[in-house]
Amino acid sequence: MTQISTSDTHFHESFNKLLKRGEMDMESVLPIVNEILREVKEEQETAILRHISQFDSWQPESLDQILISKKEMKTAYDSLAPSLRDTLHLAYDRIYAFHSKQKLKSWIDFAEDGTILGQKVTPMQRAGLYIPGGKATYPSSLLMNAIPAIVAGVKDIIVCSPAIHNQVNATLLAAAHICNIQHFYKIGGASAIAFMGYGTQQFQKVDVITGPGNIFVATAKKLLFGEVNIDMIAGPSEIGVIADCSADIESLALDLLSQAEHDELASSILITPHKELANAVAQKIDEILPTLQRKEIATTSIRERGMILVTTDLQEAIDLMNLIAPEHLEILTEQPFEILPHIQNAGAIFLGHYTPEALGDYLAGPNHTLPTGGNARFSSPLSVDHFLKKSSILAFSQKGAIGLSMQCGEFAEAEGLQAHKESILFRQKLSKKV
Amino acid sequence: MTQISTSDTHFHESFNKLLKRGEMDMESVLPIVNEILREVKEEQETAILRHISQFDSWQPESLDQILISKKEMKTAYDSLAPSLRDTLHLAYDRIYAFHSKQKLKSWIDFAEDGTILGQKVTPMQRAGLYIPGGKATYPSSLLMNAIPAIVAGVKDIIVCSPAIHNQVNATLLAAAHICNIQHFYKIGGASAIAFMGYGTQQFQKVDVITGPGNIFVATAKKLLFGEVNIDMIAGPSEIGVIADCSADIESLALDLLSQAEHDELASSILITPHKELANAVAQKIDEILPTLQRKEIATTSIRERGMILVTTDLQEAIDLMNLIAPEHLEILTEQPFEILPHIQNAGAIFLGHYTPEALGDYLAGPNHTLPTGGNARFSSPLSVDHFLKKSSILAFSQKGAIGLSMQCGEFAEAEGLQAHKESILFRQKLSKKV
Structure with missing residues (x-):
C-alpha cells in the first residue's frame, strides 16, 4: 500500500492522481454504446434479443421469455434459508424506515391578500432500476434502488438485470419478491438502459433510470x-478513512479491505x-490479504489504488479528505461528531468505531448507492427525491x-416583452369587468 | 392556430407531434460543441478569448478584460430609473422569500440502542450560472438562478453571459449588483459552459451549472x-392552458401570446x-397578433406550434395535459383547486383567472426556470435543492x-464478500477488547 506524507516532495503528484481517480475513459466505449443505443431505438425487441444472445450466452426468442414471472420470484424466495429470508426482511424494514424520513411533502403558503404559493410533490410514474449481474450480483442493490421508489409512491417499477446462461441469482429474485416487483x-x-430509456412499441419508456453498472452502463x-x-x-467503489490513534488497527484494516475486495479499481x-x-495498518493489511477469498482482486486494488496519507494534524486530514470527496467516509477518531460539521464532501459518513462501512452496504438503513470519484462535491446518495418531481403552485387572488x-x-417592458406586460395589466380590466 | 377535436380522425397524429415537441437535434451541433469543449479543455483562456472574438464581435486580450467589476455593476444599477430599481428589489425579495421555504434541513434520528442515523445537507461550494445574452437578455433569469444559490449558501457564484460588441445590458448588470455577484x-x-465545467489554471471548476441557453448551450x-x-x-418555452367557459377570452389569448412572443419555437x-x-380564443389571438411589437416571432410560433384541442369533457382535458407535461400550466376554470390534485406533470401550475403566467416570470416568487418539452414527467423547477447535496450520517452504538x-x-456472505462480513463481525471482538 502506497504511503506518503504531506511533507514529502512528491506529495502533490500522488495526491493529484487521487483526485483524478474518478476519470472514466468513456471515449473508448462510446462507439459501441452509441451503436447499441441506436440498434435498440430502431429495431427495438429484435435488437434486445440479439444483444442477449451476444452478451449473456443464451437465446430468448421473444420478449415473454425475458420477463421473470412473479411465481419464479416467489419460488426463489421460498428456496432460501429461513435465516437469510429474515435478514432480507430486516434489511427491507430498516431501509424502508430510513427512506420514509426523506419523503418530501407538498406545501402551500398564504399571503395576507389571499394569494397562495407552494410546491406540489408528485411521484414519477415509471422507474427503471438497473441491477448488474454476472460476476458480482448484489441483491442489496435491488433493495437499495427499489425501496426509495416504493416510498416515493412510484406505480410502475421495472427491474433489468442480465441473466448469464439464463440464470438469475436466487437471492436477487427473493429480494425482488419482497419488493413486490411486477416487471423484472x-x-x-x-441494451437494458436503452430499453428502459427509449421504450418500445410494447414497453412504455420510464421516467428515471437508477442503479449501478460498468462503464458501458454508465456511458x-x-x-x-x-x-x-x-x-x-x-464509477468504482471507494472508502476514505480519517483516523487518530484511538482507532483499532484490525477494524481499520478490515474496513479498507472491504472496499478493496469489490473491484480491482476500488x-x-x-x-x-x-x-x-499508518505503519501498523499497512502491515495488518498485508497480513490479512492472503487469507481473503477474493485476494487477487483485493491485492491488485490495494497495490494500485490503496493509499495512506500521513498529515501534520487532524485538520489537514479533514482538508485533504474534503478535496478527495470520497463515496464512503469513516471517521475513526475519539470525537467523530466534532469533525462532522467540517465534512463538506462525502457520500455517506460513518462515525466512530462501531460503524463499519459494510453495515451501510446492507441494513443500516441509508442508501448504499452513492456518488463516487469525487462527485460527492455535487451529487447526493440515491434517495426518495430521485423518484419525485416538483411543480410550483401559484394561485393569485x-x-x-x-x-x-x-x-x-414594468419588468416585462424592461425585457421587451409586450404580451407579457399586457397579459398582466389586463387583469386590472378583468377585475372591473367581473 | 391549429384547432383539432379529440374525435377527429387525425387527432392522434397531431397529438403525437405535440408529444415530440421537445426533441432537439443535438446530433447536428454535436461536432461543433465537442470541438469547442475540446479547445477550452486543452487551450483554456486562449480558446475562450478566441471564441469571444469569433462569436461575440469584440476582441478581449486577457481574462481580466472579460471580468466585469463590481463597480460596473453598481454604475449600471445607479443608471436605472428608480422605479425599475424598486421593481428589481421587489422581485428579489419575493423570489428570496419563496425559495427560503424550500431549504432542506440536516436531520438526525435516534434509535433506542443509541444509534444515530441522519442526513447532512451541505451547500455546494461553487455554482456557475449561464445567462443568455444577445438578441434576448433576461435580467429575470439572473435573479431566478442566483437567488436559489444564495439561499442554499453557495460561497462562490459565478455568472457567464455573452457581451456582443462588449456590451452588457444595464438591467442585467443591476440585477447582478443586487445579487452581489462577485464573478461575472x-x-x-x-465556451462558457466548458469554462465553468472544466475550469482553467486560474479558474477552479464549479460544482453545478444552471441556466437557460440555446441548443449549443444545452448540448x-x-x-x-x-x-x-x-x-x-x-428547450423552447411553452404554455398549456386548461379552460372551461368561465375563462375570459382576452386574458386567455394574451396568456397564450405571452409564450408565443418568446420564440418561434415556443x-x-x-x-x-x-x-x-376555442373559436373565440383563436379569433382573439388573430386580432391581437398584428398589434404586437414581436408580431413576426409570435405569428410564426402560433402558426407552427400553437394548438387548440377540443375535448369531450374536462377530465379528458386533464388526461391529455398530463401526457403533454407542459412547462407552464394555467388552469382557467371555475374550480381550479379541484383539478390540482389530478395534475401529474407540469413545471409550474397557475390557478385561476388572476394568475397570468407572466407573473411567474418576474416576481410571483417561484422559479421561472422549468422543465420543457415534456420533461416535467421527471424534472423539477430550478430550486434551492439544485445547489445543495446530501451526505448520509451513520453512527452506530x-x-x-x-x-x-x-x-x-449473513447478507455479506450471501454476496460472497468475506472482508465485508469480517469487518462487521470483528466489532463483536472489539467490544470485548475495550
Missing part, C-alpha cells in the same frame, strides 16, 4: 440523460496524522395580482 | 453532466371542452452494531 426483465448492459446512462432522468454516473484511502498507526401588476408590467 | 464573466455559449451542458452537476436540459396549447371558447452483526454478516 432479463436484459443487461447498455449509456449519460447519453440518455435529458431523455429520462438519471440518478448519477457512478480505492481505499487512509488519512491520519499518526505515522505509527384578485387583490394580489392587481397589487403586483404595475411593477410586473 | 463576459463569455457566451458552449454542452449534457456533455458535461457527470463532470459537474446540471440543472436540466431545457408552443402555446389550449385544451378545452368548449368549442365556442456498540449495542446497535453488535445487534445487527450476525444478520449483516
Whole structure:
C-alpha cells in the first residue's frame, strides 16, 4: 500500500492522481454504446434479443421469455434459508424506515391578500432500476434502488438485470419478491438502459433510470440523460478513512479491505496524522490479504489504488479528505461528531468505531448507492427525491395580482416583452369587468 | 392556430407531434460543441478569448478584460430609473422569500440502542450560472438562478453571459449588483459552459451549472453532466392552458401570446371542452397578433406550434395535459383547486383567472426556470435543492452494531464478500477488547 506524507516532495503528484481517480475513459466505449443505443431505438425487441444472445450466452426468442414471472420470484424466495429470508426482511424494514424520513411533502403558503404559493410533490410514474449481474450480483442493490421508489409512491417499477446462461441469482429474485416487483426483465448492459430509456412499441419508456453498472452502463446512462432522468454516473467503489490513534488497527484494516475486495479499481484511502498507526495498518493489511477469498482482486486494488496519507494534524486530514470527496467516509477518531460539521464532501459518513462501512452496504438503513470519484462535491446518495418531481403552485387572488401588476408590467417592458406586460395589466380590466 | 377535436380522425397524429415537441437535434451541433469543449479543455483562456472574438464581435486580450467589476455593476444599477430599481428589489425579495421555504434541513434520528442515523445537507461550494445574452437578455433569469444559490449558501457564484460588441445590458448588470455577484464573466455559449465545467489554471471548476441557453448551450451542458452537476436540459418555452367557459377570452389569448412572443419555437396549447371558447380564443389571438411589437416571432410560433384541442369533457382535458407535461400550466376554470390534485406533470401550475403566467416570470416568487418539452414527467423547477447535496450520517452504538452483526454478516456472505462480513463481525471482538 502506497504511503506518503504531506511533507514529502512528491506529495502533490500522488495526491493529484487521487483526485483524478474518478476519470472514466468513456471515449473508448462510446462507439459501441452509441451503436447499441441506436440498434435498440430502431429495431427495438429484435435488437434486445440479439444483444442477449451476444452478451449473456443464451437465446430468448421473444420478449415473454425475458420477463421473470412473479411465481419464479416467489419460488426463489421460498428456496432460501429461513435465516437469510429474515435478514432480507430486516434489511427491507430498516431501509424502508430510513427512506420514509426523506419523503418530501407538498406545501402551500398564504399571503395576507389571499394569494397562495407552494410546491406540489408528485411521484414519477415509471422507474427503471438497473441491477448488474454476472460476476458480482448484489441483491442489496435491488433493495437499495427499489425501496426509495416504493416510498416515493412510484406505480410502475421495472427491474433489468442480465441473466448469464439464463440464470438469475436466487437471492436477487427473493429480494425482488419482497419488493413486490411486477416487471423484472432479463436484459443487461447498455441494451437494458436503452430499453428502459427509449421504450418500445410494447414497453412504455420510464421516467428515471437508477442503479449501478460498468462503464458501458454508465456511458449509456449519460447519453440518455435529458431523455429520462438519471440518478448519477457512478464509477468504482471507494472508502476514505480519517483516523487518530484511538482507532483499532484490525477494524481499520478490515474496513479498507472491504472496499478493496469489490473491484480491482476500488480505492481505499487512509488519512491520519499518526505515522505509527499508518505503519501498523499497512502491515495488518498485508497480513490479512492472503487469507481473503477474493485476494487477487483485493491485492491488485490495494497495490494500485490503496493509499495512506500521513498529515501534520487532524485538520489537514479533514482538508485533504474534503478535496478527495470520497463515496464512503469513516471517521475513526475519539470525537467523530466534532469533525462532522467540517465534512463538506462525502457520500455517506460513518462515525466512530462501531460503524463499519459494510453495515451501510446492507441494513443500516441509508442508501448504499452513492456518488463516487469525487462527485460527492455535487451529487447526493440515491434517495426518495430521485423518484419525485416538483411543480410550483401559484394561485393569485384578485387583490394580489392587481397589487403586483404595475411593477410586473414594468419588468416585462424592461425585457421587451409586450404580451407579457399586457397579459398582466389586463387583469386590472378583468377585475372591473367581473 | 391549429384547432383539432379529440374525435377527429387525425387527432392522434397531431397529438403525437405535440408529444415530440421537445426533441432537439443535438446530433447536428454535436461536432461543433465537442470541438469547442475540446479547445477550452486543452487551450483554456486562449480558446475562450478566441471564441469571444469569433462569436461575440469584440476582441478581449486577457481574462481580466472579460471580468466585469463590481463597480460596473453598481454604475449600471445607479443608471436605472428608480422605479425599475424598486421593481428589481421587489422581485428579489419575493423570489428570496419563496425559495427560503424550500431549504432542506440536516436531520438526525435516534434509535433506542443509541444509534444515530441522519442526513447532512451541505451547500455546494461553487455554482456557475449561464445567462443568455444577445438578441434576448433576461435580467429575470439572473435573479431566478442566483437567488436559489444564495439561499442554499453557495460561497462562490459565478455568472457567464455573452457581451456582443462588449456590451452588457444595464438591467442585467443591476440585477447582478443586487445579487452581489462577485464573478461575472463576459463569455457566451458552449465556451462558457466548458469554462465553468472544466475550469482553467486560474479558474477552479464549479460544482453545478444552471441556466437557460440555446441548443449549443444545452448540448454542452449534457456533455458535461457527470463532470459537474446540471440543472436540466431545457428547450423552447411553452404554455398549456386548461379552460372551461368561465375563462375570459382576452386574458386567455394574451396568456397564450405571452409564450408565443418568446420564440418561434415556443408552443402555446389550449385544451378545452368548449368549442365556442376555442373559436373565440383563436379569433382573439388573430386580432391581437398584428398589434404586437414581436408580431413576426409570435405569428410564426402560433402558426407552427400553437394548438387548440377540443375535448369531450374536462377530465379528458386533464388526461391529455398530463401526457403533454407542459412547462407552464394555467388552469382557467371555475374550480381550479379541484383539478390540482389530478395534475401529474407540469413545471409550474397557475390557478385561476388572476394568475397570468407572466407573473411567474418576474416576481410571483417561484422559479421561472422549468422543465420543457415534456420533461416535467421527471424534472423539477430550478430550486434551492439544485445547489445543495446530501451526505448520509451513520453512527452506530456498540449495542446497535453488535445487534445487527450476525444478520449483516449473513447478507455479506450471501454476496460472497468475506472482508465485508469480517469487518462487521470483528466489532463483536472489539467490544470485548475495550
